[in-house]
Amino acid sequence: xTALPATSEAGxxxxxxASLRPLLRLVIPALLVxxxxxxxxxxxxxxxxxxxxxxxxxxxxxxxxxxxxxxxxFAHGDMFMMGAFVSLTFLGQxxxxxxxxxxxxxxxxxxxxxxxxxxxxxxxxxVTIERLAYKPLRAAPRxxxxxxxxxxxxxxxxxxxxxxxxxxxxxxxxxxxVDIVIGTAKIPALSLFIIVVAVVMMIALQxxxxxxxxxxxxxxxxxxxxxxxxxxVNINRTIAITFLIGAALAGAAGVVNxxxxxxxxxxxxxxxxxxxxxxxxLGGIGNTVGAALGGFIIGFIExxxxxxxxxxxxxxxxxxxxVIVLVFRPSGLLGQQLGExx
Amino acid sequence: MKLARVGAALAAAAIVxxxxxxxxxxxxxxxxxxxxxxxxxxxASAGPARDGALLAIKDFTLAGYTIKTTIFDHAVxxxxxxxxxxxxxxxxxxxxxxxGVVGPFNSSIAKVQIPISNEAGxxxxxxxxxxxxxxxxxxxKQLRAKAPDKINYVRVATTDDIQGPAVATYGIKxxxxxxxxxxxxxxxxxxxxxxxxxxxxxKLGGTVVGREGAPKGTTDYTAILTKFAAAKPDAVFYGGVTxxxxxxxxxxxxxxxxxxxxxxxxxxxQDGNGSTDGGYIxxxxxAAANSFxxxxxxxxxxxxxxxxxxxxxxxxxxxGSYSASGYACAxxxxxxxxxxxxxxxVTREAVRAAAxxxxxxxxxxxxxxxxxxxxDTSQKxxxxxxxxxxxxxxxxxxxxxxxxxxx
Numbered sequence: 001x002t003a004l005p006a007t008s009e010a011g012x013x014x015x016x017x018a019s020l021r022p023l024l025r026l027v028i029p030a031l032l033v034x035x036x037x038x039x040x041x042x043x044x045x046x047x048x049x050x051x052x053x054x055x056x057x058x059x060x061x062x063x064x065x066x067x068x069x070x071x072x073x074f075a076h077g078d079m080f081m082m083g084a085f086v087s088l089t090f091l092g093q094x095x096x097x098x099x100x101x102x103x104x105x106x107x108x109x110x111x112x113x114x115x116x117x118x119x120x121x122x123x124x125x126x127v128t129i130e131r132l133a134y135k136p137l138r139a140a141p142r143x144x145x146x147x148x149x150x151x152x153x154x155x156x157x158x159x160x161x162x163x164x165x166x167x168x169x170x171x172x173x174x175x176x177x178v179d180i181v182i183g184t185a186k187i188p189a190l191s192l193f194i195i196v197v198a199v200v201m202m203i204a205l206q207x208x209x210x211x212x213x214x215x216x217x218x219x220x221x222x223x224x225x226x227x228x229x230x231x232x233v234n235i236n237r238t239i240a241i242t243f244l245i246g247a248a249l250a251g252a253a254g255v256v257n258x259x260x261x262x263x264x265x266x267x268x269x270x271x272x273x274x275x276x277x278x279x280x281x282l283g284g285i286g287n288t289v290g291a292a293l294g295g296f297i298i299g300f301i302e303x304x305x306x307x308x309x310x311x312x313x314x315x316x317x318x319x320x321x322x323v324i325v326l327v328f329r330p331s332g333l334l335g336q337q338l339g340e341x342x
Numbered sequence: 343m344k345l346a347r348v349g350a351a352l353a354a355a356a357i358v359x360x361x362x363x364x365x366x367x368x369x370x371x372x373x374x375x376x377x378x379x380x381x382x383x384x385x386a387s388a389g390p391a392r393d394g395a396l397l398a399i400k401d402f403t404l405a406g407y408t409i410k411t412t413i414f415d416h417a418v419x420x421x422x423x424x425x426x427x428x429x430x431x432x433x434x435x436x437x438x439x440x441x442g443v444v445g446p447f448n449s450s451i452a453k454v455q456i457p458i459s460n461e462a463g464x465x466x467x468x469x470x471x472x473x474x475x476x477x478x479x480x481x482x483k484q485l486r487a488k489a490p491d492k493i494n495y496v497r498v499a500t501t502d503d504i505q506g507p508a509v510a511t512y513g514i515k516x517x518x519x520x521x522x523x524x525x526x527x528x529x530x531x532x533x534x535x536x537x538x539x540x541x542x543x544x545k546l547g548g549t550v551v552g553r554e555g556a557p558k559g560t561t562d563y564t565a566i567l568t569k570f571a572a573a574k575p576d577a578v579f580y581g582g583v584t585x586x587x588x589x590x591x592x593x594x595x596x597x598x599x600x601x602x603x604x605x606x607x608x609x610x611x612q613d614g615n616g617s618t619d620g621g622y623i624x625x626x627x628x629a630a631a632n633s634f635x636x637x638x639x640x641x642x643x644x645x646x647x648x649x650x651x652x653x654x655x656x657x658x659x660x661x662g663s664y665s666a667s668g669y670a671c672a673x674x675x676x677x678x679x680x681x682x683x684x685x686x687x688v689t690r691e692a693v694r695a696a697a698x699x700x701x702x703x704x705x706x707x708x709x710x711x712x713x714x715x716x717x718d719t720s721q722k723x724x725x726x727x728x729x730x731x732x733x734x735x736x737x738x739x740x741x742x743x744x745x746x747x748x749x
Binding site for chain 1: 381382383417419420421528554555556557559560561562564565566568569585589590593594596597599619620624625627628
């Protein structure tokens with residue numbers, strides 16, 4: 001689990017050349033963002049941010065679980081898909097909503113309820129899966145839980161397919177399609193809402209990991225499980241909480257996906273999961289800031305490819321970038337979890 | 343996911359049983375295979391074609407022979423799957439009693455099935471394949487590389503080198519549109535029809551202001567649509583089927599500044615009304631208004647009322663877009679069996695030769711049909727449809743506009 005430099009524990013090892021790095025870390029990304037904005041224009045910039053925000057929310061779950069038990073949880077993409085179905089079941093089938101709701105006084109509580117329900121349900125599903133499928137294998141060779149994760153992925157997909165059918169199901173687009181006009185550009189309010197929601201959740205996660213007792217337990221478990229246990233950290237509870245948070249974020253991403261695209265399918269989790277996993281590896285798997293960054297980078301790569309006229313090559317360019325980054329920086333852009341593990 | 347496999351396994355088991363049977367009651371057993379994607383959203387479009395074929399086979403009798411059918415579903419996860427399609431065809435050619443196959447439905451499946459059926463000399467009739475490269479030119483020859491002189495694949499659907507241009511003509515002449523942005527699903531059918539559409543659109547004096555592709559599984563089309571919006575087209579053309587993105591693109595046009603624009607497509611988005619699960623109109627919802635699509639088959643079939651009544655009596659539902667085509671394919675295979683029987687023994691080769699004889703005129707529910715030297719139909723009729731949101735009890739449905747014979 002990562003800690004932001006600002007929140008790192010007192011006495012943490014300070015690497016050489018630390019005086020220059022923070023500056024570069026700020027200047028280079030800032031230049032890239034400004035460059036992307038100038039190149040794409042405001043509308044495509046927001047498209048990339050929106051897409052990236054969804055990938056980032058999913059990528060966080062991959063990276064947190066990997067950070068703490070070194071498991072690539074291949075069922076995580078399906079948690080995202082299920083989150084979307086929980087939300088569409090609640091909004092569309094239980095409340096019977098179909099169109100957009102223009103009154104903010106009505107819309108706000110619905111959105112809060114949709115996020116709340118989806119995150120709670122998916123959090124519970126995440127903890128249950130960890131308890132039933134992964135915990136018994138904690139001492140097993142690493143390949144065993146990996147294969148189990150693929151099995152869990154199939155089970156989740158089939159559950160949803162049997163319940164909702166193997167086709168696209170409509171998700172009510174309750175967010176009104178209002179545009180915010182900036183100069184000549186029209187930015188959908190929904191996109192801004194999605195970006196804000198995602199960023200707020202990411203900041204909350206960083207604060208949780210960096211500033212709370214449970215967060216510290218997570219970091220210490222990630223760094224050295226045995227030592228943490230000897231120091232009195234409840235390992236089982238800490239791992240369960242990691243799954244809870246990761247799955248809840250996937251649930252939130254599912255809600256956002258439903259609002260934005262209005263359609264869900266039982267195998268949506270595969271592609272999204274693969275790209276989010278790529279985002280996590282790109283940023284440095286095990287590193288939460290890296291996962292968020294990786295998500296946005298993939299959003300920009302995909303939209304950038306379309307802007308340049310390579311829409312057909314979108315997935316190839318994403319995975320090609322991953323290969324190139326891994327060749328030159330095998331531990332991802334921001335490196336794996338700070339220091340502790342190679 | 344698993345259901346499709348189980349279905350295929352059951353069908354395979356059925357074949358083994360029928361193969362062991364060899365003959366029943368002194369009659370020689372002939373099997374007609376049916377190979378379609380039959381689960382998920384594919385069922386809405388391919389199901390009626392299967393039902394049409396079964397209806398024709400049910401009525402058929404020939405002294406000395408027992409006709410059986412075996413149905414294969416190559417939909418995996420609700421969408422046509424080339425790997426499953428080729429596996430099914432391998433199973434079909436391995437069964438010596440199979441003398442003809444109705445199917446497949448999608449061009450990308452035909453592409454993998456034709457080389458297998460061609461090598462075995464097994465007759466295949468597709469009610470709905472429209473990609474020209476399956477039969478014509480070097481691409482067609484390549485698929486028939488194993489037995490180039492023995493045409494074994496015929497189709498009753500008009501090809502996309504006619505369907506694509508027909509939609510373009512409709513857009514420019516009937517709807518008076520000038521500029522169009524085109525997106526396809528990068529598959530055999532989708533990209534093919536989009537290319538044919540684009541060429542004709544330009545030829546008729548229209549302008550193509552955007553051309554993009556996004557593969558199956560894409561959920562976010564906003565970047566492509568934002569790009570389109572900047573070019574201010576009069577319409578968007580989608581090359582592909584609903585399950586690869588046809589409905590999603592329409593739905594997302596709203597949030598990308600393309601609200602209410604005309605939406606054109608081929609037969610890939612012509613899949614049932616607003617209550618059809620996973621169908622174009624049901625996914626696009628209210629946004630489906632102002633959509634137009636074609637079907638690569640005759641709409642006003644001769645004797646339509648009789649056929650429609652017969653179909654309804656059997657299945658309790660109205661005809662689908664390709665019901666009559668499925669029926670016609672089965673009719674052609676059955677007529678070829680009859681011809682072979684009259685000449686001597688009904689063998690796979692005799693049936694294939696009888697069906698692909700360019701001099702034969704088949705009397706089908708679609709009207710008289712004959713096949714050219716590569717197996718394409720002599721019927722070159724395209725029917726145009728538009729969405730009426732007041733139809734099907736306010737849920738929206740495709741309403742027939744007109745049909746054109748491009749002969």
